[in-house]
Amino acid sequence: MDKKDIRRANMQILQQALMDLGQATKPQLAEASGFSVVTVNALLKELVEAGVAETVEAAVPGEAGGRPAQKFAYCRNRKLVLLLYMFEERGRNKLVLAVENLLGEIIWQKDVFPVEITEAVLLAELQEASKEFPEVCQILLGMPGVEVAGKMLVIDYPELRDLTLTFDLSKKLGLPVHFCNDINxxxxxxxxxxxxxxxxxxxxxxxxxxxxxxxxxxxxxxxxxxxxxxxxxxxxxxxxxxxxxxxxxxxxxxxxxxxxxxxxxxxxxxxxxxxxxxxxxxxxxxxxxxxxxxxxxxxxxxxxxxSQDYVAGLQQVGRELICAEGGC
Missing domain, CATH: 3.30.420.40 (ATPase, nucleotide binding domain)
Known part of the structure; x- marks a missing residue:
């Protein structure tokens, strides 16, 4: 392992420590990561420059009552995934849109009970949500069906059958769109x-x-x-x-x-x-x-x-999508 690999590994350790703590001072990060404060200082500088971490106001007194120690926070909302999933609720089709951040937290949600499920309905809802959250970099659809070779070969909604749904939505939205079967x-x-x-x-x-x-x-x-x-x-x-x-x-x-x-x-x-x-x-x-x-x-x-298990599984897939492109 060369120096670059070691530094990259150390960066991951410090980033994980910051993710776990939410907010922390340099001494707190040094204790959590096992690194010296000097090493933490150097790595934090790179994380801040990369937009992974940011400085925040702190109310932690410094030694001998000096000025508050500087605190750092993980930029959990710098990349987001937009979830759109559907299931049955009291005999009606329920469509849910949710925005998930890098920590797997749902920071926004909208419930819709459409009269019918069509590509136009999905597109309109996705456009509105992605416009409100420009940090969205991935879209994940959860539906009762199967996508084979890019085509909705099996789907409970007749208007979506045989469509190249993820390809068409991706082209119109300008974002990667992925599919996940609901029970999976x-x-x-x-x-x-x-x-x-x-x-x-x-x-x-x-x-x-x-x-x-x-x-x-x-x-x-x-x-x-x-x-x-x-x-x-x-x-x-x-x-x-x-x-x-x-x-x-x-x-x-x-x-x-x-x-x-x-x-x-x-x-x-x-x-x-x-x-x-x-x-x-x-x-x-x-x-x-x-x-x-x-x-x-x-x-x-x-x-x-x-719905609880469904959303938990989708959130896991969503976070994996962001991490796969180097977001985490």
Missing amino acids: AAVSGYGRSCPNADEETIVGLYWPHGYPPGAGILLGGRLYTGRDGIAGEVGCRFSSGESYQEGDFSRMAATEIIRLVRYWNPHRLAIYREGLTEGELAGILTECQQELPRELLPQVELSVSF
Whole structure:
């Protein structure tokens, strides 16, 4: 490792210390990083010049009652990612726009209940938000569907089917636009709360009212999407002429759980279904045991926090996008 590599590594250590502390004086940063104050002073100068850190007013008294010690803060809002995601809420399509900073904090949010989901609707909302926050450098879309070779091959919203959505929006907005499947994001967020996720197979099953189900798969802590990204799309309709009819939900859910257990043999299964009760879930699992021994059933959890897990997963992906371009 040459001097440049060492300096770069030291810079990362000091930057992480500043991120962890939020605001700090040079002596505080020296203690947190293990560097001398002289080293901290030199590295801080570069961080400030690069726009990564900034000086802030301080009320920390200096030694012997002198003037307050200078404090520094991490510029958490210098680069932002704009999230746009959708899910079902009380039988309606809910569209949420949120702005996330470099620390993964949501600094702005807007909820919309559009009559229909079209590219024009998405574009208008994204244009308005990106105009209000010019620091936005990445856009992430969270939707129930799959993008294959740049085309929305599977999507719950007919007006978006077969569109090159991310390409078209990116061209019109002048910003990189990325896509993330909703249940994939949710199971990623759920996995973060599982202590043994790195050693387990975890499946999330999302079944919104009026739409076919979708599943997300974590293998040893890593999201598995398959060759084209359709792994887990258990209920997708590849033909636009196919319509979804929801019959006996208990029987349909039991069938799907049995299939997921046979294919993936998971340790955990999180089920997302608005309004589903623990009693109804118990009945579904009883039906499963008509075809599967009870010992083969995973730990099944009725998760009522789809939006929470969904957003947590999207925030993780969003921050990774910023860091990938050297933003962190």
